[in-house]
Amino acid sequence: MNLLLENIAKHVSLTTEEQERVLTFTETRHYKAKTLLLKEGEICTHSYFVTKGILRSYNIDENGVEHVVSFACPGWWIADMYSFLSQRPGQLYIEVNEEAEVILLSKENRDILFTEVPKMERFFRILIENSLVANQQRLIDNLSFTAEARYDKFTKKYAELVHCLPQKQIASYIGVTPEFFSKMKARLLKK
Amino acid sequence: MNLLLENIAKHVSLTTEEQERVLTFTETRHYKAKTLLLKEGEICTHSYFVTKGILRSYNIDENGVEHVVSFACPGWWIADMYSFLSQRPGQLYIEVNEEAEVILLSKENRDILFTEVPKMERFFRILIENSLVANQQRLIDNLSFTAEARYDKFTKKYAELVHCLPQKQIASYIGVTPEFFSKMKARLLKK
DNA sequence: ATAACTTCTTAATCTAGGTTAAGTGTTTCC
DNA sequence: GGAAACACTTAACCTAGATTAAGAAGTTAT
Numbered sequence A, B: 001m002n003l004l005l006e007n008i009a010k011h012v013s014l015t016t017e018e019q020e021r022v023l024t025f026t027e028t029r030h031y032k033a034k035t036l037l038l039k040e041g042e043i044c045t046h047s048y049f050v051t052k053g054i055l056r057s058y059n060i061d062e063n064g065v066e067h068v069v070s071f072a073c074p075g076w077w078i079a080d081m082y083s084f085l086s087q088r089p090g091q092l093y094i095e096v097n098e099e100a101e102v103i104l105l106s107k108e109n110r111d112i113l114f115t116e117v118p119k120m121e122r123f124f125r126i127l128i129e130n131s132l133v134a135n136q137q138r139l140i141d142n143l144s145f146t147a148e149a150r151y152d153k154f155t156k157k158y159a160e161l162v163h164c165l166p167q168k169q170i171a172s173y174i175g176v177t178p179e180f181f182s183k184m185k186a187r188l189l190k191k
Numbered sequence C: 001a002t003a004a005c006t007t008c009t010t011a012a013t014c015t016a017g018g019t020t021a022a023g024t025g026t027t028t029c030c
Numbered sequence D: 001g002g003a004a005a006c007a008c009t010t011a012a013c014c015t016a017g018a019t020t021a022a023g024a025a026g027t028t029a030t
Helices: A003-007 A014-026 A081-086 A105-115 A118-144 A147-157 A168-173 A178-190 B003-009 B018-022 B082-085 B107-116 B118-144 B147-157 B168-175 B178-190
Strands: A024-029 A037-038 A046-060 A066-072 A093-106 B025-030 B037-039 B045-058 B064-073 B095-108
Touching: A003 A046, A003 B003, A014 A105, A014 A118, A024 A046, A037 A178, A046 A105, A066 A168, A066 B082, A066 B095, A081 B118, A093 A105, A105 A118, A105 B082, A118 A147, A118 B064, A118 B082, A118 B118, A147 A168, A147 A178, A168 A178, A178 B107, B003 B045, B018 B025, B018 B107, B018 B118, B025 B045, B037 B045, B045 B107, B064 B168, B095 B107, B107 B118, B118 B147, B147 B168, B168 B178
Parallel strands: none
Antiparallel strands: A024 A093, A037 A093, A046 A066, A046 A093, B025 B095, B037 B095, B045 B064, B045 B095
């Protein structure tokens, strides 16, 4: 069965016709590991729903340092929200971490969908509310906790993901250098 | 004219009846400076739209340190989104910074409003999208920039607010101690 | 298989920002 | 209007995490 429709059903209930309508607005694609779906300076024309594999988004700062903004595994959406919503050049990269199958929804189609199937506007409203909450929590965590506590939270929240990710990406997500992350991990093992 | 309706009109256009409907769901209140509208552990039953004065939300970490999550001046909404959406106890405090006039919208009324006036669901969807983008940007800034650069961004983004806020709150928002903030400011003056 | 690249580790050294503490304004409010 | 409470400053010292560098271990592609 379709993972996207399953996920939508968790928040709103669509009729069979509405479900079909949703699918006509989307497109499925396969990507190999390391494919770049979006680069800094480009306009994010699509929102990506992952059905297989892993994607990640990140930015690169003035010193050339990468900062992971989010990971997306099956059942998750990913996009450069600023660029997607404004249709202006963004600052994020979106890259395939592990060979992936992805459902694409373009900005235009999303907007049409919202008026044709108002339940989908509700669905995305709820999804974005949840992202906002998660994002605010991450901000608070970054301000309140040490790197060690953040790593601990990360391993609990993304328990399955942790084993599929290179350490440097986890380090980047929690906001430390790979070198410090390595030192910290060694320290934790001694306990 | 009503600041709330003005703000709604920037994103969706309501009929006069719809406008009246919106207002029947809200309630206006006045608060003195230092009033606590919400404490950690309480359920955030209302979302607050500021028409006069300034509010702020913050959490207090395990070491008793305060972290400002957001400021709200006229035209802005404020709430503990996690608690408001889930109707579970939250971790945020919401406090009146400067004597304020506030429009309250309860969680129940918001949900009824969404089905009665679908344009209002669109309005909030757009608002939350914008919060998410701003929040993600703040996260990236915290990971990419020094305290000095973050302060610089803050003064540009909240130019009018800066002069009304105690330094310790600005320090907290950008993620440094008041002592370091004071030192940094002195350093900036020398340039 | 092996050269080339990337990831991870370890260790020495450095620094942005934290902590502690003490002193000087400013509000606030009986 | 004066004492308490709070906001800001300065300075000495401290530390979590950064930087640099160099080697070891995995991956990738030919």
